[in-house]
Structures are given as C-alpha cells and as structure tokens.
Amino acid sequence: xxxxxxxxxxxxxxxxxxVLRNFNMAINAGENLAILGKSGSGKSVLIKCIxxxxxVDSGEMIxxxxxxxxxxxxxxxxxxxxxxxxxxxxxxxxxxxxxxNLEFPLRRHWSKEERKKGADxxxxxxxxxxxLSHTIDMMPAELSGGMRxxxxxARALILKPKVIMYDEPTTGLDPITSREISNLMLSVxxxxxxxxxIISHDLNCIKMTSNRVIMLIEGTRYAEDTYENLRKSxxxxxxxxxx
Amino acid sequence: xxxxxxxxxxxxxxxREVGEIAQFTARFFxxxxxxxxxxxxxxxxxxxxxxxxxxxxxxxxxxxxLVLTIQSRPTLVEFGAESLLPSMVSVSLVREISPxxxxxxxxGKIGSGMGAELGSMRVTEQIDAMEVSGTNPFKYLxxxxxxxxxxxxxxxxxxxxxIGLCGGYLGVNIRGHISWNLFWHQAFEAxxxxxxxxxxxxxxFFGFAIGIIGCYKGYNSKKGTEGVGQSAxxxxxxxxxxxxxxxxxxxQVTDLLGLT
Ligand SMILES: Nc1ncnc2c1ncn2[C@@H]1O[C@H](COP(=O)(O)OP(=O)(O)OP(=O)(O)O)[C@@H](O)[C@H]1O
Ligand SMILES: [Mg+2]
Numbered sequence: 001x002x003x004x005x006x007x008x009x010x011x012x013x014x015x016x017x018x019v020l021r022n023f024n025m026a027i028n029a030g031e032n033l034a035i036l037g038k039s040g041s042g043k044s045v046l047i048k049c050i051x052x053x054x055x056v057d058s059g060e061m062i063x064x065x066x067x068x069x070x071x072x073x074x075x076x077x078x079x080x081x082x083x084x085x086x087x088x089x090x091x092x093x094x095x096x097x098x099x100x101n102l103e104f105p106l107r108r109h110w111s112k113e114e115r116k117k118g119a120d121x122x123x124x125x126x127x128x129x130x131x132l133s134h135t136i137d138m139m140p141a142e143l144s145g146g147m148r149x150x151x152x153x154a155r156a157l158i159l160k161p162k163v164i165m166y167d168e169p170t171t172g173l174d175p176i177t178s179r180e181i182s183n184l185m186l187s188v189x190x191x192x193x194x195x196x197x198i199i200s201h202d203l204n205c206i207k208m209t210s211n212r213v214i215m216l217i218e219g220t221r222y223a224e225d226t227y228e229n230l231r232k233s234x235x236x237x238x239x240x241x242x243x
Numbered sequence: 244x245x246x247x248x249x250x251x252x253x254x255x256x257x258x259r260e261v262g263e264i265a266q267f268t269a270r271f272f273x274x275x276x277x278x279x280x281x282x283x284x285x286x287x288x289x290x291x292x293x294x295x296x297x298x299x300x301x302x303x304x305x306x307x308x309l310v311l312t313i314q315s316r317p318t319l320v321e322f323g324a325e326s327l328l329p330s331m332v333s334v335s336l337v338r339e340i341s342p343x344x345x346x347x348x349x350x351g352k353i354g355s356g357m358g359a360e361l362g363s364m365r366v367t368e369q370i371d372a373m374e375v376s377g378t379n380p381f382k383y384l385x386x387x388x389x390x391x392x393x394x395x396x397x398x399x400x401x402x403x404x405x406i407g408l409c410g411g412y413l414g415v416n417i418r419g420h421i422s423w424n425l426f427w428h429q430a431f432e433a434x435x436x437x438x439x440x441x442x443x444x445x446x447x448f449f450g451f452a453i454g455i456i457g458c459y460k461g462y463n464s465k466k467g468t469e470g471v472g473q474s475a476x477x478x479x480x481x482x483x484x485x486x487x488x489x490x491x492x493x494x495q496v497t498d499l500l501g502l503t
Contacts, residue, residue, distance in 0.1 A: 080377055087372060088368075089367050091371065092369075093369055093372070094367075094369070104373070104376055107376075
C-alpha cells in the first residue's frame with residue numbers, strides 16, 4: 001500500500017541556516033509516526049513545508065498520492081481538507097466563539113446548504129470527541145491552556161481528515177493533562193482510522209502514541225525505530241534524549 | 244562617513260518599504276477582482292469602523308465647526324462680511340477640515356486597530372490556520388478591511404461635515420442671530436460640485452490608504468509581541484503621513500483641473 005505522506009530529499013534553509021538537509025520519511029495508512037528532535041531542529045518547519053505554508057528549496061513531497069508542489073491553489077485547498085493540522089500555539093481565532101472557530105474550516109469545504117443542515121451536528125460531535133461540549137459558546141480566552149489545545153484538536157478533526165499533524169501537542173501542559181491529550185490522540189486515531197505525524201520532544205507522549213519514531217538531528221533523519229528500541233540505543237546522540 | 248552610511252540605510256529601508264506597500268496594493272487588486280467576496284465579513288468591518296470612530300469624529304467635527312466660526316467672526320466683522328460666516332464655515336468643512344480630521348482619526352483608530360489585530364493574528368499563527376483551513380486569509384482579512392475603510396471614511400467625513408455645521412450654527416448664534424433654516428440655506432448655497440466632488444474623491448483615497456497601510460503593517464508583522472506593538476504604531480504614523488501627502492496631491496490636482 002502507498003504511504004499517505006512521503007518525503008524525499010527535502011531541503012530547506014533560511015539564508016545560511018540550513019534547517020533541513022536531504023530529509024526522508026514516509027507515513028503509512030493508520031500509522032502514528034513521531035519525529036523527535038531538539039528545540040530549533042526544524043520540526044515545525046518540516047510540517048509547515050508538508051502543508052505548503054512554507055516553500056521548500058528542493059525535494060519531493062507526496063501527500064495522499066499528490067505531489068503538493070504541483071497543485072494549484074484550489075487543488076491545494078481540497079487536499080488540505082484531508083489533512084488536519086494542530087498548531088504548536090493552537091492558533092484559535094480569538095475574536096470568534098468556540099462554535100465559530102470550529103465552523104470556520106467548513107466555510108470553504110461545505111456548501112451553504114450542507115452547512116445549514118450539518119454544521120451544528122459536526123461541531124457538537126467534534127466537541128464531544130474532546131470532551132468539551134459545554135464550552136461551545138465561550139471565547140478562547142476563557143479557556144485554560146489544556147482546554148484550548150483540545151479545542152484546537154477538535155477544529156483539526158472537524159473535516160474528518162485522513163492524516164493529522166500534531167506540532168508539539170503536549171508542550172507547556174502539566175503531566176496529567178499531557179497524558180489526557182495523548183489518550184485523546186489515540187482515541188481519535190482509533191475512531192477515524194487516521195494516520196498521524198506527531199512532532200514532539202515530550203518522551204511520554206511519544207511513547208504512548210507512536211508506532212515508530214524518527215530522530216531529527218542536524219536536519220537529517222538520524223535514526224528510525226520503535227520507541228523501545230531507540231531507548232535501548234547506545235549511540236550518545238540518541239541517548240542524550242532519553243537521559 | 245557614519246552619517247552618510249546611516250542616511251543610506253534609512254534611504255534603502257524607505258524605498259524597500261514603498262516597494263513592498265506597492266506590491267501589497269497590487270495583490271489587493273488581484274484578489275479583489277477574483278470571484279466570491281466575503282460580504283459578511285465586509286459588512287462586519289464596516290460596522291466596526293463606524294462604531295469605533297463615529298463618536299470621536301462627531302465630537303471633533305462639532306468642536307472644529309464651533310471654534311472655526313468663533314475665531315473667524317472678528318475678521319469677517321472687520322470687513323463687514325459677517326453674513327458670510329455660514330458659507331465660509333461650510334466651504335472650509337467640506338473642502339478640508341472634515342476630510343482631514345476624519346482621516347486622521349481613522350488613521351489613529353482604524354489603522355492602529357488593523358495593525359494590532361492582524362499583527363497578533365500573524366504572530367499567533369491564526370493567519371496560517373486560516374490558510375490551512377482553505378480560506379484565503381488575504382481575501383478574508385485584508386480585502387474586507389481595506390474595502391470597509393475605503394467606503395466608511397467618505398461616509399464618516401460626510402457625517403463630520405453635517406455635525407461640524409451644527410457646531411457652526413451654535414458658533415454664529417453665540418454672538419449674533421441666524422435662524423436654523425437660513426443657516427443651512429446659506430451653508431448649502433455656498434457649495435458647488437467643485438467643492439463636494441473633490442472632497443468625496445479625496446476621502447475615498449484617504450480611506451483606501453489607511454486600510455492598505457494598517458493591513459500591510461499587521462499582515463507582515465514580525466514575530467513576537469513587540470512586533471505587534473510596532474505594527475500598530477508605525478501603521479498610525481505612516482497612514483497619517485500619507486493622508487497629508489495625498490491631501491497635498493489632491494489640492495494640486497483640483498487646482499490644475501480648475502475646480503478651485
Ligand atoms: N520564518 C522563519 N524565518 C527564518 N528562520 C526561521 C523561520 N522559521 C524557523 N526558522 C528557523 O528554523 C529553525 C527551526 O525552527 P523550528 O520552528 O522548526 O524549530 P522546532 O524544531 O519546531 O523547535 P521548537 O521545539 O522550539 O518548536 C530555527 O533555527 C529557526 O530560527
Ligand atoms: Mg516548533
């Protein structure tokens with residue numbers, strides 16, 4: 001079976017700062033792949049390239065069978081509907097209520113009739129998935145950090161994407177909330193049979209959620225294995241992360 | 244040597260900025276001509292522009308009308324032309340005072356508001372989030388705001404003229420006496436199309452410039468909260484400056500066309 005995301009020889013630099021160098025990876029359907037790397041190693045840059053928020057210098061990126069660099073803006077938009085994206089900073093629209101936040105992605109991808117009929121149910125279902133139905137008419141500023149993260153997840157789920165990309169889903173949260181978010185990610189994967197790309201330096205989250213881990217060191221794929229095997233590794237560069 | 248270098252740097256930064264604003268404006272026209280406008284958001288923005296500035300424009304215009312009348316009276320009395328007071332106030336308000344005052348207030352409130360709002364949306368990745376969810380953020384955020392300020396500044400300026408004239412009426416009646424009807428009759432009689440049309444066109448340009456600059460500053464905000472504050476302040480400064488420059492150009496053009 002063809003991988004849902006495949007990346008070949010990706011290069012990206014900002015001036016003299018070569019962030020990604022010949023980076024390769026592939027995610028299979030239904031799989032949770034984690035990318036582990038230090039702060040500033042280019043993890044956020046990598047997923048922003050995959051969703052075409054940033055231009056790459058060279059390389060090939062196939063998402064759900066399409067080369068994203070060859071798509072026009074309409075094709076790109078419809079592809080983006082199948083890819084959920086959880087921002088590191090949540091990026092909730094702070095001038096809108098939770099309901100409006102969740103309805104926003106439907107604007108482009110559903111017709112007016114569809115929205116009239118189905119938007120309410122879709123919003124409620126997504127909120128139920130993350131256990132925050134009661135916040136529907138609140139503003140993002142009224143929520144705690146953990147709640148905001150879950151709302152952002154609900155917004156990423158509303159179009160029932162085939163792949164979800166998580167940018168540091170647990171950073172800045174306490175261990176208990178982090179575990180809740182990790183469990184949520186697992187239940188989402190089960191319910192929607194989606195694949196996920198999880199970017200993190202939170203070992204507990206990676207341990208709980210991932211099937212496979214790629215170590216991103218100095219812009220390249222330094223190692224790739226299951227969490228347990230990487231943890232046993234004797235390589236000092238890998239050990240550094242687990243100590 | 245140092246000064247020359249510094250001047251060169253300032254010069255470069257200035258021209259780069261002018262170029263970028265020109266590009267931003269070109270992008271606005273490219274986007275606005277594409278089908279499917281965000282009408283709902285446009286109406287929202289119009290409402291906000293009006294809501295945020297109407298009181299301020301009203302109060303300022305009223306005071307300007309009043310003060311202008313009181314201060315001009317002695318001069319006109321000297322020439323025995325006291326009866327020209329309503330005409331004079333109305334022509335000054337229409338031609339210059341209301342358009343410029345309204346534009347400056349809007350540059351302060353709307354320009355900075357757009358700079359700060361879009362800036363914080365940029366910094367907190369909300370603009371990226373819109374793009375990812377398939378909504379063109381330039382169309383949704385920038386085009387609607389620029390159109391709203393382009394439409395609203397002329398309307399606000401017209402309201403300013405009306406309220407300013409009320410101030411003028413009060414000013415005339417402090418020392419002398421003139422009936423309400425006569426005042427308005429004289430005020431309108433003094434006006435010709437040569438006063439009204441250039442004023443209207445001028446305010447359209449003011450509104451457009453304020454919208455473009457506020458949005459440009461916010462949309463291209465640098466990372467960090469500091470960047471947001473900077474976007475807001477420079478939006479006000481640049482927009483106010485551009486209003487004066489446009490005013491200068493407008494007076495030259497009307498002069499050339501023989502409309503004065
Ligand atoms: N827009 C940009 N312009 C210039 N350089 C950038 C830009 N975005 C990121 N970088 C640089 O790319 C590198 C990687 O940044 P990135 O945000 O991907 O790190 P990260 O791995 O996500 O770190 P963190 O765990 O702290 O989020 C950094 O050195 C950063 O300075
Ligand atoms: Mg990051």
